[in-house]
Structures are given as C-alpha cells and as structure tokens.
Amino acid sequence: MSELKDLIARSRWSATHASANGTAKVPPTVADLADIASVVRKNILVMTTAVNSGHPGGSLSATDALVTLYFKYLRYRPSEPAWPSRDRFVMSKAHASPVVYAVLAEAGFFPREELLTFRRIDSRIQGHTHIKTPGVEFSGGSLGQGLSFGLGIALAARLDGAAHRTWVMLGDGECDEGQVWEAAMSAAHYRVDNITAIVDRNNGQNDRHTNEAMGLEPFADKWRAFGWEAIECDGHDIASLAAAYDTALAVKGKPAIVIAKTVKGKGVSFMENNMAFHGKAATMDELRQAFDEIDAAMRRVAV
Amino acid sequence: MTTPTLVAPREVFGKTLLYMGRKDPRIVVLGADLNKSTGAWAFMQEFPGRSFDLGIAEQNMMSMAAGFAASGKIPVTTTFAVFGTGRPYDQIRLSIAQPRQNVKIVVTHAGLLTGEDGMSAESIEDIALMLALPGFTVAVPSDGPETDAVVRAVLTMEGPAFVRLPRAALPVIHRDGFSFRLGKAETMRPGDDVAIVACGALVAIALAAAEHLAREGVQARVVNLATLAPLDEEGLAQAARETGAVVTAEEHFIRGGLNSVVSQALAARAPVPVEAVALRSYGESGKPTELFEKYGLTPANIVAAAKRAIARKR
Ligand SMILES: Cc1ncc(C[n+]2csc(CCOP(=O)(O)OP(=O)(O)O)c2C)c(N)n1
Numbered sequence: 001m002s003e004l005k006d007l008i009a010r011s012r013w014s015a016t017h018a019s020a021n022g023t024a025k026v027p028p029t030v031a032d033l034a035d036i037a038s039v040v041r042k043n044i045l046v047m048t049t050a051v052n053s054g055h056p057g058g059s060l061s062a063t064d065a066l067v068t069l070y071f072k073y074l075r076y077r078p079s080e081p082a083w084p085s086r087d088r089f090v091m092s093k094a095h096a097s098p099v100v101y102a103v104l105a106e107a108g109f110f111p112r113e114e115l116l117t118f119r120r121i122d123s124r125i126q127g128h129t130h131i132k133t134p135g136v137e138f139s140g141g142s143l144g145q146g147l148s149f150g151l152g153i154a155l156a157a158r159l160d161g162a163a164h165r166t167w168v169m170l171g172d173g174e175c176d177e178g179q180v181w182e183a184a185m186s187a188a189h190y191r192v193d194n195i196t197a198i199v200d201r202n203n204g205q206n207d208r209h210t211n212e213a214m215g216l217e218p219f220a221d222k223w224r225a226f227g228w229e230a231i232e233c234d235g236h237d238i239a240s241l242a243a244a245y246d247t248a249l250a251v252k253g254k255p256a257i258v259i260a261k262t263v264k265g266k267g268v269s270f271m272e273n274n275m276a277f278h279g280k281a282a283t284m285d286e287l288r289q290a291f292d293e294i295d296a297a298m299r300r301v302a303v
Numbered sequence: 304m305t306t307p308t309l310v311a312p313r314e315v316f317g318k319t320l321l322y323m324g325r326k327d328p329r330i331v332v333l334g335a336d337l338n339k340s341t342g343a344w345a346f347m348q349e350f351p352g353r354s355f356d357l358g359i360a361e362q363n364m365m366s367m368a369a370g371f372a373a374s375g376k377i378p379v380t381t382t383f384a385v386f387g388t389g390r391p392y393d394q395i396r397l398s399i400a401q402p403r404q405n406v407k408i409v410v411t412h413a414g415l416l417t418g419e420d421g422m423s424a425e426s427i428e429d430i431a432l433m434l435a436l437p438g439f440t441v442a443v444p445s446d447g448p449e450t451d452a453v454v455r456a457v458l459t460m461e462g463p464a465f466v467r468l469p470r471a472a473l474p475v476i477h478r479d480g481f482s483f484r485l486g487k488a489e490t491m492r493p494g495d496d497v498a499i500v501a502c503g504a505l506v507a508i509a510l511a512a513a514e515h516l517a518r519e520g521v522q523a524r525v526v527n528l529a530t531l532a533p534l535d536e537e538g539l540a541q542a543a544r545e546t547g548a549v550v551t552a553e554e555h556f557i558r559g560g561l562n563s564v565v566s567q568a569l570a571a572r573a574p575v576p577v578e579a580v581a582l583r584s585y586g587e588s589g590k591p592t593e594l595f596e597k598y599g600l601t602p603a604n605i606v607a608a609a610k611r612a613i614a615r616k617r
Contacts, residue, residue: 051419053418053419053420054419094423118588119419119421119588119589120588120589121587121588121589121590121593121594121597122587122589123587123588126421126422126587126588127419127420127421127423127424127588128420128421128422128423128424130421130422130423139422139423140423141420141421141422141423141424142385142386142390142423143359144359173336173358173359174359176336176357176358176359176360177359177360178360178362178363205336205358205359206336206337206339206340206359207336207337207338207339207344207356208336208356210358213336213356213358214336214356214357214358214359214360
C-alpha cells in the first residue's frame, strides 16, 4: 500500500500551472496533454491494483478523450465544483470511474492521494461514479441512462438562457440499451445543440467484443439516421480528438456525437483488446510492466 | 467449530443449469452481457443454439423470454439483480407475470455482498419488487446445495419464478441431497425462546448468532425461509407460537422484503413481537465483511435483536 502511494503520478503541467480556481491556468500544450494522459493511465492502474478491483480496460480507452476534454475544452472551477456556469460532463459508462477520478484529481478537484481510497469503505470515490465526489455530475452504474440525464441538463440550460455545455460519454456496448436511442431521438426532436456526446468505441464490453455480443454497425449511420451529426476520429490522437470536438461544437440546430475509435486497455500491451481486464485489476508485477510501457511510450512522444 | 466450506451459489447455478439443460431441450438461456459473471457461460458454450446473448438490453431480454415461454420453451434469463428486476420491471410485469408465462429469472450479485462495486450495483429492493408481482415464485437460497435444489425445483415447476443469488461465496450449511421443498420453511436449529427467520446469506449468520445466544442460555430456533412466495404461513405461525418472539434477518431493505412478509403473516395468524435485522439505507463501496459490519448484518446485530424481541414477550 505505501509502495503504491509512491507510485501515484503527477503531471509536469499540473505541478506548475494548475491554479486553484481553474480560471487563470496556462493552457496545456499538446505535449502537456500527452503527459497528463500518461499520468492518468498510471493512476488508473494504481488505484485499481491498490483495491484489486475496478474497471481498467474501459478507463484506459477513454483516457485521451477525457484528458483532451478536461484540459482543453471544459470550463470548471476545481475549488467551486458547483459553480453554476461550469460545463457539465456526464460519465454514462460509470463503471469507468477510475479515469474520471484520475482526471478530476489531476484537474485539482481533490488530492491525488485520495485515489487510494477508491472502492474502500467510507470513501468519497465510489466504485461507480456518484455525485458525492467533487466534480462528478451523475450517479451512474446502470448503463444507458446518461444521455437522457444530459439532455435534461441541456434543455434546462436552454430554458435558463445559460451558456454552459453538456458533454456525455457513452460506452459502445452501452449503446445496446434501447434508452440510448430514445434519448437520441429526443435530442434530435428538440434540436438540442448545446450537448455533445462522445462514444468510446473500443469494440469491447463485459463478456466479449461488441461485434460478437450485439452488432452495432453501421454505427455512425445509425446516429445520422436518428438526426445527429456523427463525427469519427482517432480516440488516441489528441489532435484528431480536438478536431472532432471543434467540428461538433460548430454544429447548430441539431445534436452532434463524436465516435472516438479507441482500443480497450490502451497503453498496456497485455490489457489491450483483452476483455479479461474489463473488470479486473493488474497484479503488482503487471503494474510495474505497465508503468515501463507507459514511460517508454512517453519517451517516444518526446523524441 | 470447523471452518465451513465456501461455495459461490452462482457457480452452482451454472452447473445445475447445464445439467438440467442436458436433460430438457426446452430450456433456453437468455443473457445480457454478464454471462461470464452469472454462471450462464457454461450452458452457452455447450448449447450455443439455445443461448441468446442480447447485449446490454435487459428489457428486450425479458419480453423475448416471454415469447419463448409462449412457444413452449423454458427460458432462463440471467443478469445481475439490479438489471434483472428494476430495469426491466414493466416488461416482467406485463409480459411475464400477468399472463403467467413460464419464465425463470435467475439473478446474481444481489445485496451488499456485491461489495466494491458500490451502491448502484447493490440491489436491496429486488425482493420487494418481485414479491409485488402476484403469482411469482420468489426464492432466496442460503448456500450452494440449496441453490442447486432451488434451481432444479423452479425449472421443473410451471409458472414464473425468481431466484436471487449473491456474488460472493457462502458457507455451506446444507448436506448435498438434503430434502428440499419449494414453499416450505426449514428449521435449521431447534429452540423455543425465540425464532430467527432468515434468508440467503443471513441464514449462516443467524446460525452463528444462535450459537452465541446458546452460550448465554437462550435457545434460538433458526428458520430458513428460502421461498418468500408462496409463503409458508403455517410454518411461520407455528414457529411464532412455539417461541413467542421472532427476529427476521435479510440482506435487503427493511421494507417489502422478508420482514414485511413475515410480519404480515404473523399479524394475521400468530401475533408476537417481531424485530428486524435488515438494511435501512443504501450501501456503498467496501469489502463485504466491512459493509455487513457498518450496515448492521452481523451475528451481534441478530443477538441484540433477539434479546429485544424476547424482552417484548408478554
Ligand atoms: C443496465 C446495465 N446492464 C449491465 C451492466 C453491467 N455492465 C457493466 S460494464 C458492462 C459492459 C459495458 O460495455 P461498454 O459500454 O462498451 O463499456 P467499456 O467497454 O467501454 O468499458 C456491463 C454489461 C450495467 N452496468 N448496466
């Protein structure tokens, strides 16, 4: 446990630039974002290994999309999580809570050390995201409900004339749920353009690959048929993600969805595309190997 | 005392389902992307043609099961307790309960024993939901051998049935091949000072509490109520009359579960003081043992409740 405490990572950007209220910060460069993503990956692994449970696979796949979102797009105040003008992020696939907590800690919502209380009794950071965690907007755990929740927030903002945006991340397996498509229909019907959905298209779910469990293709065309602007991108390339988010933000009069093509377990060779790590933590030995791989990948980026 | 063997009821379910599936070709299995976790995987490997993974789509699964039943099949739907009750509740009510379709709903990961996954996954309302459906058989086995017996029984009876299993392994408290009867309360330990009526994981805990009480000179009867519907009202009334005080113990919210049905039956047939050991709020993430401690489901909680019930005797 104390060994794991020493393994908790911290990005060079947050060490120097993150300010307490999040408003006067120096925006991170693309290199900074890559560094933050590697830190988030490490902390996902540390927190799940520390408690020997949790969902690393779908956390690692969502890392780059969330880091790009939180450190380049979202407006928020870590010291004032309920700031009324904050943008809202809804994690509909709430089992991927480790990535949310690692990102929120990096953004300054709570101390990184608290990541080691993940899934432990009396903790603020629960197995599935719950609003008792500073920065968490949605109590999840039953898949398929987050897009509807986000729509409620987006339409309330419209009623209030408020400028904040709502972003919702869905799993691809989650899109098996009928409610996702009910929400999709409603968003188009009400021409909601202050919401952006992101699908972590990692081709995996609990038991199997998505194409074996329940065919989703033609996936982007389904969203288009439901009245959405659908934008596909490389979910592990920050520039590609940013371009997709920019395109989505420019869409007016209808909702937009970014389908981020990702790899489940991204960044850790033995977790990549391996459904066994959907809901299983790495051992200590595996954790060391994973850290080496993440460091090596960072050195390649730096060159 | 020797350490009891621990067996996961969901693994027993998987084996029994496979065994019954080999004997009865009418059995089909429907799952919702949790088949490696519920025990259904073995059946699905051996009988791919009779297995239907619907992905993460529980409502679709329940209505489809009703269609299979209406065509003479014996569909078994499996997922976690929260996703197999609350999520597709209207589908269960309309397409299974009301037309009395022969669908078997077997859920796992019920209650606080789900542990680290936390509040959203810890189903503590599912018994209430299923008991609210007229004509549904509702069973909560207490260990591996009883899970085997319950699964065999529901697969050979006619009509809709619900079986609730935990994620965790439970101590084995029944001998293999013990005689099981659906709808009958089972006396696990004799005693005339108080009756502890329990189901599921709380039966073994009730037995531990009874040992503790015996050391203090209190003889507690332990009654295992594996079938909550149909309810063995006569068996319960007899236990109440012979002991004069009852404690109910369950891993479920206090309203709508074991305590509610037992109290209701006894109020009508044999009114005695009834004390409850049950959940009074939602849970959270943590180790199952820590959660049982924090939320009051330990032998000590049962002992205290037994003393309160006895003190209230007239
Ligand atoms: C309604 C519902 N059914 C089942 C589950 C159990 N479950 C948790 S994660 C998961 C697979 C999710 O797959 P996906 O949405 O693709 O997420 P990812 O692969 O990105 O982790 C399942 C079936 C759930 N949380 N909610």
